[in-house]
Amino acid sequence: MANFTLLLLLATITSLSGYSIEKRARYDQKAAYVDDVGLPLAPSDDSELRYATATEDISAYQNVVDKIIDFTVNGFGKNSVYDRLSWYVDEVGCRIVGSDALAKFIELIVVEATEEGLDNVHKEDVPDIVPWVRSTEYASLIAPRVKPLSILGLGGSVGTGGKELVASVIVVRSFDELDARSDEVPGKIVVFNQEWVSYGETVAYRVNGASRAAKHGAVAALVRSVTPFSIYSPHTGMMTYLTGIDQIPTASVTVEDAELMQRMVDRGDAVAVKLFMGAYNAAPITSHNVVAEITGTTYPDEVVLVSGHMDSWDVGQGAMDDGAGAFISWQVLSIMNMMGLRPKRTIRMVLWTDEEFGGIGAQQYYTDHKSEAGNMSLVMESDSGTFTPQGLSFTGSDTATQIMANILSLLSAINATTLFDGAEGTDIDPFMNIGVPGGSLMTDGQDKYYFYFHHTNADTMTVLDAHQLDLCAALWASVAYVVADLDELLPRD
Numbered sequence: 001m002a003n004f005t006l007l008l009l010l011a012t013i014t015s016l017s018g019y020s021i022e023k024r025a026r027y028d029q030k031a032a033y034v035d036d037v038g039l040p041l042a043p044s045d046d047s048e049l050r051y052a053t054a055t056e057d058i059s060a061y062q063n064v065v066d067k068i069i070d071f072t073v074n075g076f077g078k079n080s081v082y083d084r085l086s087w088y089v090d091e092v093g094c095r096i097v098g099s100d101a102l103a104k105f106i107e108l109i110v111v112e113a114t115e116e117g118l119d120n121v122h123k124e125d126v127p128d129i130v131p132w133v134r135s136t137e138y139a140s141l142i143a144p145r146v147k148p149l150s151i152l153g154l155g156g157s158v159g160t161g162g163k164e165l166v167a168s169v170i171v172v173r174s175f176d177e178l179d180a181r182s183d184e185v186p187g188k189i190v191v192f193n194q195e196w197v198s199y200g201e202t203v204a205y206r207v208n209g210a211s212r213a214a215k216h217g218a219v220a221a222l223v224r225s226v227t228p229f230s231i232y233s234p235h236t237g238m239m240t241y242l243t244g245i246d247q248i249p250t251a252s253v254t255v256e257d258a259e260l261m262q263r264m265v266d267r268g269d270a271v272a273v274k275l276f277m278g279a280y281n282a283a284p285i286t287s288h289n290v291v292a293e294i295t296g297t298t299y300p301d302e303v304v305l306v307s308g309h310m311d312s313w314d315v316g317q318g319a320m321d322d323g324a325g326a327f328i329s330w331q332v333l334s335i336m337n338m339m340g341l342r343p344k345r346t347i348r349m350v351l352w353t354d355e356e357f358g359g360i361g362a363q364q365y366y367t368d369h370k371s372e373a374g375n376m377s378l379v380m381e382s383d384s385g386t387f388t389p390q391g392l393s394f395t396g397s398d399t400a401t402q403i404m405a406n407i408l409s410l411l412s413a414i415n416a417t418t419l420f421d422g423a424e425g426t427d428i429d430p431f432m433n434i435g436v437p438g439g440s441l442m443t444d445g446q447d448k449y450y451f452y453f454h455h456t457n458a459d460t461m462t463v464l465d466a467h468q469l470d471l472c473a474a475l476w477a478s479v480a481y482v483v484a485d486l487d488e489l490l491p492r493d
Helices: 002-015 017-028 030-037 058-073 080-092 100-116 175-180 199-214 255-266 319-339 360-375 398-414 466-485
Strands: 119-129 137-143 147-149 151-153 165-172 189-192 220-224 250-253 272-277 285-294 299-309 345-352 376-381 389-395 418-421 438-443
Touching (some): 080 100, 080 319, 100 285, 100 319, 119 360, 165 255, 189 199, 199 220, 199 250, 220 255, 285 360, 319 345, 319 466, 345 466, 360 376, 376 466, 398 466, 438 466
Parallel strands (some): 165 189, 189 220
Antiparallel strands (some): 119 285, 137 147, 137 272, 151 250, 165 272, 389 438
16 A cells, blocks of 8 residues: 555656646746735734634624635636645546545645645545445346347345346335335336435435345346436446345436336336446545644634535546546635635644545544544535525524524625525534534535436536635635634534
């Protein structure tokens, strides 16, 4: 592993050369920009902002928020997130946990964040991860006619035992229909053709479909992709097996093919499918979360945490999910660093590994850092897209909610002032569950466009817009800075 890391670092020095020229040019302009806008590297003791507290007028921060927005959207920070992210995902590609690509991605981030001059840059071990490997897979309709089916095996699925599985098909629209027709299931492939309702409701078919089908004797399960819109794109994602039930192979099919098979069986056709999946679990590995900070000037042990996850599925580029969320979190620190802003509390970036298989990296971080929860003012996660920001979803006390509403009111310049109820984030859930206030990014596309591309080959840089990324980064940085600079932690009662 040491030799592999060394090779990655050597490759990094070479491959980053062109990208680094542009990056260093941005860093070299830092001093001139700081002088221009009059933002010192650390606020002096008599700074007006220094004494703004949760109980005082948040409007005192309007000037600095305006400068963060201007720097990010119009100034030297413009297009930085897009440029940085596109280089990483174009050069490295998709990054399923356990892959060489994810390991390289992690090393590259550590090298650049260190070179950038961020504080406390390091990796933290996430041991005993069992990587899932897709391997070769294919499927075909063989009756009533021959037609290839576009599939993506679901993460965690077993394979077909090294041979093609051929079986008749039963198509159902719901778990209730499956249970009602259980006597028709033994020896067949169950195709779930469930309607899209919402991700939270419909994803149950992807997660539990295999075990629900196997309980009635199915030999495999094919699940209609969890999406409100399709252009013949299968969507992968994690599934789980229920204890005590046979483990059968399962894959996603396109909306179009699920509906095709539905129409065929509705006409009385005898439908049959051939399926091959070489999926398997590899030997356990250790992956890593990446941490970097802007150290607080007054309360360095108190933290505002910004985050997103580095891993992706093994399709597309992992640009939207969640390269963009991770990189706007990184950009928060870059903005602070380049503008010379130093809040009272530490702003900590954590980029998670192995989110896609249940937030394993975040669970390890929680285990290692839960003793610090009392010093965490706010935990933030972006993992639902970086389209045009509307504001923030927030979980916290009534008093903290009012403070956050006041903070968002500072963002009228980018029309991102709405505070929504209930933060979401697999990776910050453990801390929110013990009372730490939490925030997640809300955009105009996360309940719509996000799931068009989610977990597909279409999750590429083409989905993303440089200006929208800048707007999201401006919101993320502004909120993180103001909360970190308050005299007091966000109240929990």
